[in-house]
Amino acid sequence: MIWFVLIAFLGGASVSLSRQINGRLSLSTSAMHASFWNHIVGFGLLSLMALAFGGLFAPGTAEAPYWAYLGGTIGVVFIALSSWLVAKIGAAQTALLIIAGQMISGVVLDIVMGAPGNPLARIIGVALILAGMWLSQRKR
């Protein structure tokens, strides 16, 4: 169990590390350049892994809805925005506000798509996040 927790923790830390590295690249180039390099380097690495281990194409792949292929387009904008933000407002603020946006829109998506969930927990969770955002945004 300790091993799983350690890997999950490192997985989270790697999100911030990758953002820090892309942010540094954007300081020398631009946020969109950083996003481009992030994607092409990842693409190269994953292609090598596909060649080495196989298993890239599975039966049923062709049946995915067309909109499921739009993740990369969103990812380009996401990486560019977060590379720009991390150099401006710091890693912790960037991470916190992105998490806030992800959590609250996650609740909205869940409700829209009819996913089951506890309404009271959703209200309390969203209220705490909004309170935290209000606090960090208030004029000093």
Add this chain to the structure above:
Amino acid sequence: MDPRPYHFLTAFGAGILLSLMVLFNGTLATYGSLLFASWVPHATGTVVALVFLALMRPKKASKARPPLWAYAGGVVGAFTVMATSYTMNTALALSGTLAVGLAGQMVFSLIADARGMLGLPQKIPNARDWAALALIVAGSLILIFFGGAA
């Protein structure tokens, strides 16, 4: 630098984009392999980034060449995908992976800010930052474990 309202809105908007990205890539993973669901967005993302670069022609911020490691963000990102898809299928499940990952993100970010790590500006959190952090993390954990966000 304190976040201005437009930084604030941009970060929040980026979080919304992240939700959609997880939904789209996750849907792809239910039809194809996990590798496919990570390979496709990197392939299309590379092409789309090239189009954006051609249209926007962003100026390079500096003539000096960045250090070679600054190009390694994508390598670290590939590790993220592997680590999280691994722990999702253990006793931690998705909610545990998200919750522990949230802790990993925040601990690393705070250390990175405090030290000005990897050539980014140093930033020491004040009491208000800590309080905001506690509220947002608490709200997120409630959503992850009880709200059906997982």
